[in-house]
Amino acid sequence: MRKGILFIVSGFAGAGKGTVTKQIVKEDEHLKLSISATTRDMRNGEAEGVDYFYVTKDEFQRKIKNGELLEYAKYGDNYYGTPRDYVKKMLDEGNDVLLEIEVLGAAKIKASLPKTVRIFVTPPTAEELKNRLVGRGRDSAEDITRRLNRAVDEAEDIDDYDYLLVNDTVEQCVKDLHSIVEAERMKVKRQVSFISAIKTQLQELNKEE
Amino acid sequence: MRKGILFIVSGFAGAGKGTVTKQIVKEDEHLKLSISATTRDMRNGEAEGVDYFYVTKDEFQRKIKNGELLEYAKYGDNYYGTPRDYVKKMLDEGNDVLLEIEVLGAAKIKASLPKTVRIFVTPPTAEELKNRLVGRGRDSAEDITRRLNRAVDEAEDIDDYDYLLVNDTVEQCVKDLHSIVEAERMKVKRQVSFISAIKTQLQELNKEE
Numbered sequence: 001m002r003k004g005i006l007f008i009v010s011g012f013a014g015a016g017k018g019t020v021t022k023q024i025v026k027e028d029e030h031l032k033l034s035i036s037a038t039t040r041d042m043r044n045g046e047a048e049g050v051d052y053f054y055v056t057k058d059e060f061q062r063k064i065k066n067g068e069l070l071e072y073a074k075y076g077d078n079y080y081g082t083p084r085d086y087v088k089k090m091l092d093e094g095n096d097v098l099l100e101i102e103v104l105g106a107a108k109i110k111a112s113l114p115k116t117v118r119i120f121v122t123p124p125t126a127e128e129l130k131n132r133l134v135g136r137g138r139d140s141a142e143d144i145t146r147r148l149n150r151a152v153d154e155a156e157d158i159d160d161y162d163y164l165l166v167n168d169t170v171e172q173c174v175k176d177l178h179s180i181v182e183a184e185r186m187k188v189k190r191q192v193s194f195i196s197a198i199k200t201q202l203q204e205l206n207k208e209e
Numbered sequence: 210m211r212k213g214i215l216f217i218v219s220g221f222a223g224a225g226k227g228t229v230t231k232q233i234v235k236e237d238e239h240l241k242l243s244i245s246a247t248t249r250d251m252r253n254g255e256a257e258g259v260d261y262f263y264v265t266k267d268e269f270q271r272k273i274k275n276g277e278l279l280e281y282a283k284y285g286d287n288y289y290g291t292p293r294d295y296v297k298k299m300l301d302e303g304n305d306v307l308l309e310i311e312v313l314g315a316a317k318i319k320a321s322l323p324k325t326v327r328i329f330v331t332p333p334t335a336e337e338l339k340n341r342l343v344g345r346g347r348d349s350a351e352d353i354t355r356r357l358n359r360a361v362d363e364a365e366d367i368d369d370y371d372y373l374l375v376n377d378t379v380e381q382c383v384k385d386l387h388s389i390v391e392a393e394r395m396k397v398k399r400q401v402s403f404i405s406a407i408k409t410q411l412q413e414l415n416k417e418e
Contacts, residue, residue, distance in 0.1 A: 120397070126410030148415055155408045163392065164400045176395065182385060183372065183392030188329070191373040199364045201335030206357055 002193065004030075004091035005184055006113055007098050008106045009165075009177075011121030012151045014133040016167045020121065021098050023174045024181075031181060032090050034099040037063065040078035053083065071101070071108040082109070096181060103157045110160075117184050119177070120161040124168050126151075211402065213239075213300035214393055215322055216307050217315045218374075218386075220330030221360045223342040225376045229330065230307050232383045233390075240390060241299050243308040246272065249287040262292065280310070280317040291318065305390060312366045319369075326393050328386070329370040333377050335360070 011017045025033050037053040039060050048054055055063070060079045063069050072081030082099060090097050101109070110116050123129045129151065133144045158164060163180050167173040184190070220226045234242050246262040248269050257263055264272070269288045272278050281290030291308060299306050310318070319325050332338045338360065342353045367373060372389050376382040393399070 122407060126407055126414045129411075130414060145415075148411065152408075152411045152415055155404070155411055158397060158404050161397050163395045164397050164404065165395060166403070176391060179388040179391035180395060182388035186372045186374060186385065186389060188368060188370050188373050194375070195364070195367050195373065198331060198335055199361075202338075202357065202361045202364055205335045205339060206354075206361055 002094050002190070004094055005096045005181075005190065006087065006091060006109075006116045007096065007181065007184075008109060008116055008118045009098055009100045009121060010103050010106050010118070010154075010161070011165075011167075012123070012129055012154060013147045014129050014136065015121040015123055016132070016170065016173065017100050017121045019170055020165075020167060020173050020177060021100050023170065024177050025098065027174070028178065028181065030094070030096055032095045032097050034082060034087055034090070034097050036080050037069070037083050038078060038080045040080075053086075070112060071105040073102070073105060096185070103154050103160075107157075107160065117163070117180070118161040119163045119165050119180060120158050121165045121167055121173075122158075124166055211303050211399070213303055214305045214390075214399065215296065215300060215318075215325045216305065216390065216393075217318060217325055217327045218307055218309045218330060219312050219315050219327070219363075219370070220374075220376075221332070221338055221363060222356045223338050223345065224330040224332055225341070225379065225382065226309050226330050228379055229374075229376060229382050229386060230309050232379065233386050234307065236383070237387065237390065239303070239305055241304045241306050243291060243296055243299070243306050245289050246278070246292050247287060247289045249289075262295075279321060280314040282311070282314060305394070312363050312369075316366075316369065326372070326389075327370040328372045328374050328389060329367050330374045330376050330382075331367075333375055 009017050009021055021033060025031050035049065035053060037055050037060065039055060039057050042048070042054050046052070057079070060081065063081065064072060068084055069081035070084045070087060072079055082101065082105070087097055087099070106118055110118060123132060130144070130148060133139055133147055139147065165173060165176055165180070218226050218230055230242060234240050244258065244262060246264050246269065248264060248266050251257070251263050255261070266288070269290065272290065273281060277293055278290035279293045279296060281288055291310065291314070296306055296308070315327055319327060332341060339353070339357060342348060342356055348356065374382060374385055374389070
């Protein structure tokens with residue numbers, strides 16, 4: 001069976017990564033969202049194995065020690081990480097996997113899984129990024145300044161990515177992301193068994209002639 | 210202005226390259242079909258600069274000598290070649306260009322224009338290839354045998370291509386080809402000016418804060 005492709009999706013806070021990745025997995029049954037492990041508490045409306053795998057700090061530290069995480073990071077008091085076995089299992093089953101992750105984590109995963117395809121999501125302009133951060137009403141003025149500051153650093157890493165996905169409207173952005181996923185599936189290097197099959201068929205057909 | 214992308218489309222005779230490339234340029238105004246130069250006579254219904262650039266053998270040989278062709282080949286008594294200036298002009302104007310060409314010509318063009326994207330078109334099975342060759346009623350039984358024979362050799366070169374495009378139905382194949390074109394347009398290496406612009410905008414925005 002064909003092994004799945006791992007797609008990493010990074011981007012500025014406020015670029016709309018979450019909306020776009022949640023939408024595309026609804027439209028493509030062979031594309032699955034990866035689920036992170038976290039030590040933070042479950043929030044209202046969240047569910048185990050849907051939004052996150054919720055673990056204790058002790059469990060998380062054991063996972064780090066045992067190499068069970070492809071990458072991890074600490075934000076504030078909480079750990080977040082990508083479970084190696086969970087991702088591997090989905091890929092082995094032939095699913096393509098979307099992993100939403102920030103630039104440092106993306107670099108770590110690319111280093112251990114070099115076939116990973118990396119996509120960076122950005123709004124059409126910096127002004128629009130600011131408008132979205134203000135518009136979603138989730139961050140204080142101080143937070144917004146901090147996020148825009150971080151965006152300057154993150155922008156320096158875009159060159160390490162394979163694709164730049166400009167999120168103007170969600171609908172178009174989902175369509176564009178789908179083009180990337182479909183194109184990657186058509187890469188010759190990922191069609192080894194089809195190519196081998198058609199070569200054999202052609203040889204058989206020529207013998208019959 | 211953004212420079213265009215050159216896409217080479219090769220594939221087995223009978224794979225449906227012509228139908229698919231003619232259809233996609235109708236749907237995408239930034240994508241143009243390249244036109245070859247030939248020494249063969251103009252046929253009924255054809256037009257200069259639409260189907261081919263029609264030239265004499267002397268003119269063709271002068272073009273070869275002056276390096277005016279990206280590649281050329283001789284079939285029977287006639288020459289066919291890809292005009293370098295014509296392709297270059299379209300790319301410089303920001304158009305993406307589709308060039309339908311066989312595997313040897315594709316290799317020559319890739320050697321002189323390494324950024325070229327190469328796509329190989331195949332029917333889903335060898336049996337289906339034979340059915341299509343028979344079905345289009347253009348070739349003698351001998352010609353069909355010869356084409357199937359050549360397909361065995363051509364299949365050996367698929368590994369040099371970037372994408373494998375399986376032509377099951379024309380509609381789906383045009384859609385898939387469009388995914389490849391769109392994905393290539395989103396490659397980070399082709400978005401240099403956008404990336405530079407958003408970096409500057411983010412820096413300006415942070416100064417204002």
